[in-house]
Amino acid sequence: MKVKPVNHAKAAEEFLDDAPHLTFHDERLWDMRQKRDQQMHLLPEWQELRSRASAIKEHTLANLPEYLEQFEANAKKNGIHVHWAADGAEHNRIVGEILEKHGAKSLIKSKSMVTEECDMRAYLEPRGVTVTETDLGERIQQLDGQMPSHIVVPAVHKLVPDVAKIFAKNYNTDPNDNSPQSLAESQRMAARPVILTADAGMTGGNFLVAETGTFVVCTNEGNADLSATVPNLHIATLGIERIVPRMADMGVFIRLLSRSALGSPITQYTTHFRGPQKGGEMHIVLVDNGRSARLGMEEFWTSLKCIRCGACMNTCPVYRRSGGLSYGAVYSGPIGAIIDPTFNERKYSTLPFASTMNGSCTNVCPVKINIHEQLYKWRRVLAEHHELPFVKREIMHMAGKLMGQPTLYRTAINGTEVALSTLPRFVLYNWLNPWGKHRELPHPVKQTFHSWYKKNRLKDKKESQGGKA
């Protein structure tokens, strides 16, 4: 059976119906955007940092095989086991085998978008491994059976009472607890014993450093460092694109990452793993899962520069008013809309249309990905590949014909004025016009610019010419 495209607009509609959640979501993300701006204005070198970050990433992507080999050689020299996974299935198999070899039944992990991409928990749990997410937001999402709705703040679409209900069910806490402090404390108390008795720990990672064989993990809660240092077995999963050449390059990226993400100068923890701890074992899984193919897409390869800060999501009016879950994909928001179709073009064919094309995503991107231009390019690609729904395709087709012929266009526009003022609502607002679902069509104008111009300016011209003559 053919996979159905995600119905983003319908899911967003449900989100829009819930005023308290919608208002909080919109304001919270906009607040993060504003805090980012405040940080940016404190640094006169901000644009220089963005340019450097972009250039370093583009250079690294153009030399990716060499840098990955250099990383692998250095990491191995430091005693790290390096694995390569072509796709999610292979990633999960590798992790499963490492755990099995150690007889590990309890895995604690920090947030990792790559393990979400691979749907790793669903693979490990039937094999007898209990996977516990230790990041507060990610844990809330795990207990609620949902994907993260934002790559930095996974449960940003939830309010305090939602969390209280989920914790009450799973941690036996007060279902009416309305204090975020006490709910966070419940998570700490519930997580500690699990962390202290876990057989293995897992983290994602933000950066790989080729020069030293290091991977760098940027977090705030302390859960990633606990997951990595309490058990003696640490497995880290990173996408192959997350690499930089030199340790000194980290200065550029660390200065941009948290400022862009949360508007804080740096994450509370910036941890550099260069080798296993004393008595411990360390594994790293380098995951491709479509990235090497994306590198060959002339118009889209620069999306691999992404450092997963989420700034494009926070600034996007569509994301803020539709919620991450409405995208039906691991990656949501503008960055999701340009990388999700590389995973499954048909399933995510609707996402590049979830944009107003305002370009704000491009403006805030710390590594200068031309996100809104790629959204536009995806629309074209999807049209060429016949992945547009019938109504959108036919309307575009008709609009193309109309706009290509001035006389026909003008006749139609004149007709529209009459139609807008005289046609009954059911003719104007129906399934053929999804645009009109939440919007009123513009008031009909008495006169188009073209007809006004014809009447007045041409007359003036004639008169002035007449005067001269």
Added chain:
Amino acid sequence: MSSRDTILATLRANRPDPAAHELPPVAVLGDMDAGKARFEDALQLLGGQILLPQEGDTLATAIARRFPDAKIICSAVPDFEGTIRLEDVTSPQQAAATDVLVVRSPFGISEMGSIFLSEAQLNSLNSAAHLTQHIVVILSEKNLTANMHTAYVERPEFHTANYGVLMTGPSATADIQGVLIRGAQGVRSLSVWWE
């Protein structure tokens, strides 16, 4: 062909022209103030504290005043006693009972208010820095570096430590309705003591 070789071969076939994307020189940008005041402002912005000595205070009396209920005060430094020495803590499970851990950081970053710790300061029990309820970090003003660029360029620890963490204030979260909470899953507080 192994996945490794397949991935590398695909990357070689698909990559953009390397000649068109040169590596820029190492960036050292921004404010070069490596001062104590800048460090303290940055640290406090991220919820860290300065353990200020009062008249006649030693580190021990300052800690006793700041943490009156602390039962287990673990020392990772030779010049402070505590109730237990980190060398005598042998497992994370034992470290989890610590109320206050006292460590010495080899350097701090003025831009961020960050302090650095590695296995060298933690007697290879890295989890101790995260399982303790509170951490007190001894730092010298002369070991401050200006910003992230100078830190990565100057400090050898980034090339030698197996585990190197920059801690900037205590653990924190804003995952529940955006409310910022200091003291998430790692240390509940981080205090710097100037030496």
